[in-house]
Amino acid sequence: QEQLVESGGGVVQPGRSLRLSCAASGFTFSSFGMHWVRHLPGKGLEWVAAISYDGNHKYYGDSVEGRITVSRDNSKNTLYLQMNSLRPEDTAVFYCAKDTQRNANSFHYMDVWGKGTTVTVSS
Amino acid sequence: QMTQSPSSLSASVGDSVTITCRASQGITNWLAWYQQRPGIAPKLLIFAVSSLQSGVPSRFTGSASGTDFTLTISSLQPEDSATYFCQQTHNFPITFGQGTRLEIE
Numbered sequence: 001q002e003q004l005v006e007s008g009g010g011v012v013q014p015g016r017s018l019r020l021s022c023a024a025s026g027f028t029f030s031s032f033g034m035h036w037v038r039h040l041p042g043k044g045l046e047w048v049a050a051i052s053y054d055g056n057h058k059y060y061g062d063s064v065e066g067r068i069t070v071s072r073d074n075s076k077n078t079l080y081l082q083m084n085s086l087r088p089e090d091t092a093v094f095y096c097a098k099d100t101q102r103n104a105n106s107f108h109y110m111d112v113w114g115k116g117t118t119v120t121v122s123s
Numbered sequence: 124q125m126t127q128s129p130s131s132l133s134a135s136v137g138d139s140v141t142i143t144c145r146a147s148q149g150i151t152n153w154l155a156w157y158q159q160r161p162g163i164a165p166k167l168l169i170f171a172v173s174s175l176q177s178g179v180p181s182r183f184t185g186s187a188s189g190t191d192f193t194l195t196i197s198s199l200q201p202e203d204s205a206t207y208f209c210q211q212t213h214n215f216p217i218t219f220g221q222g223t224r225l226e227i228e
Contacts, residue, residue, distance in 0.1 A: 035217075037165075045157075045165065045208055047217040061216045095164055108212050109155045111176065113164035 002026040002112045004096050009117030012086055022079040022096030022114055030054075030074035033099035033107050036081050038092035039116070048094070049081065052105045059107075064090075086121045093118050125209055127220025135228045139197040142223045144209035146190040153213040156185055156194045159222075160205045168207075169194065201227050 008020040022034070036048040049070040050059045058070050069082040079096050094117050097110035124147040134140050144154070152172045157165040167176045169185040172192060184195045196203055204227040209220040 039159075044206075044222040045159075045210075045219040047210075047219065050215075050217070059215045097165075100170070107217070108153070109167055109170040109210075110157075110165070111167045113166070115164055 002098065004098065004112055004114035006094060006096055006114045006117035009094065009119045011120045011122060013123050014087060014121055016086055017082070017084045018086060018119060020081040020083070020094055020096075020117060020119070022081075024077045024079065024098070027098070027112070029072075029077040031102045033101055033104070034070075034072065034079045035097045035099060035107070035110055036070060036079075037095045037097055037110070037113075038119075039095070040089075040092045046092075050099070050107050051079070053103055057105045083119075086119075088121045091119060091121050125211055125218050125220040127209055127223055129223060130221065131224040131226070133226040133228055134199055136199055136201060138199045139195060140199065140225065142194045142196075142207055142209075142225075144192045144194075144220045146192070146211060146213075149190060150211045150213035152187070153211055154185075154187065154192045155210045155212070156183075157208045157210060157219075158203075158205045159208065165208065196225075199227055203227060 003025045005023045035050045051070045067085045071080045096114045098112040100109045126145045154172050156169040159165040172187045173185040182197050186193045206222045206224045
């Protein structure tokens with residue numbers, strides 16, 4: 001079945017960097033746009049980034065733009081999130097999610113989610 | 124921006140509840156609802172305002188009136204205890220409502 005598995009989370013000091021990965025299986029990864037969404041502790045969901053099926057179009061949330069880069073390797077069925085200059089307020093559970101749109105540079109809904117990876121930014 | 128209400132509510136098994144999201148601008152029908160149980164990834168319930176995701180019980184229904192969007196859960200079951208989020212995908216940045224925590228008594 002369709003599955004996403006995140007990895008790469010951990011405890012990191014403020015100002016440092018971290019790269020998250022999301023391994024996809026059970027569907028044609030190269031045909032679908034992908035998202036990163038985070039769940040901030042005690043708060044709600046925040047959309048972080050999206051990347052088109054071919055990697056040519058990328059979009060970022062206001063709170064992370066300039067510090068985060070989303071990328072993908074379709075040959076490895078893997079999505080990435082490079083996070084730099086991390087701040088304590090970036091502490092969250094990060095989810096990757098599959099978009100429902102196939103082969104399009106448009107994004108709609110997220111129908112498959114991973115179980116998440118926890119990022120804690122603390123000195 | 125999506126303004127969701129109420130932030131929490133409590134109901135009994137068999138009851139019906141309604142959760143509302145108000146968009147700060149027109150988003151046509153680019154509106155979805157998600158359910159998130161503690162420690163578990165969000166689950167897509169409804170997309171395009173009122174379309175039921177495959178496998179989701181028909182107890183979940185969505186509707187809209189202008190920029191007000193509603194999720195109704197009827198015949199509440201114990202497993203409906205969760206937090207519910209609306210989401211707009213009309214434009215970037217994609218935004219979620221603040222969430223509604225539903226407790227089943």
